[in-house]
Amino acid sequence: MWGFKSYTDEFYILEIQKENMKVINHFHTYCRDYFRKTYKKLFQEENLEDDFFQESFVKLWKEIRRCSIFVQNNQIYKRNAAGEINLLKCSLRTYLIDITKNDYNQYLRKKEVSARDMKQLLNSKMSEADVTTHTEDLKSKIVSECVKNLPDSCYKIISLFYYEQKNYDEIMEMSDNYTSKDALKTRKYKCMEQLQKRIEEKFNMYNLKPYLHERGNFK
Structure with a gap:
């Protein structure tokens, strides 16, 4: 033993x-x-x-x-x-x-900066005609910040899959962190769950309607 x-x-x-x-x-x-x-x-x-x-x-x-x-x-x-x-x-x-504590502290600092940027956007003055554009900009910014603030492994998977349109085989070739395609799929699923939860929390905070995402929709 x-x-x-x-x-x-x-x-x-x-x-x-x-x-x-x-x-x-x-x-x-x-x-x-x-x-x-x-x-x-x-x-x-x-x-x-x-x-x-x-x-x-x-x-x-x-x-x-x-x-x-x-x-x-x-x-x-x-x-x-x-x-x-x-x-x-x-x-x-x-x-x-x-290493773990340093990475987490960097993550918290990134979140603080994101929160300040979001507050500035919400407090900016705008006309009635800008409300719709502002709402869509806010949604896009929230999604973008939620993706950026994910742990590194999740950020890399989602960036490669959604932004760069890589498939599972291509991502496997670019990373040595996964022993099988099933392991990568499981990790991506968990990352997406985590991301969706964060987006929903932010949207609820600002009284925004749900954000429907599809592959390639994170901009």
Whole structure:
């Protein structure tokens, strides 16, 4: 039986580089359970924490796979974007959670900017003749902002599928985050549910009629 406290970060890194799925899944569960227990209350919106954690885990996995994080002489090093190599001064779990928190803070900052822009649009003076145009502009802006403020993985899927008109096979070729077309379809479905919920909440806030979406309708 796997014991969560029995493995060193050096062991995790070496086994992840070997694509040992048993170890990868073990490390994922170990970090995810701690994250849920410790940081769930930080998230203002329900069910977002797992999305952000999963995206951060993929980022860490990629860093280890391309040896940006590696083990040498029983020490863990990190190579930054400039190619400089330094000791990793925290545990892998702490590093992963820092990525998650930083991504979420960026998401919150984007939401704050979007809210200010929306308020300015609502408070702008306009004539009666501009009401219809204003309403459609507001709807389009809400949809656009809701898409932009999705977690990165959802934003990429929806952008590729709706904006760039890519099919599932093309998206699979452009991403290594999905093991099958069914997994991608499931993820897209969940992303669309999340997006629709956000759009409906915003529309209700501004007393707008429902927005009927079809492929290619996000502009």
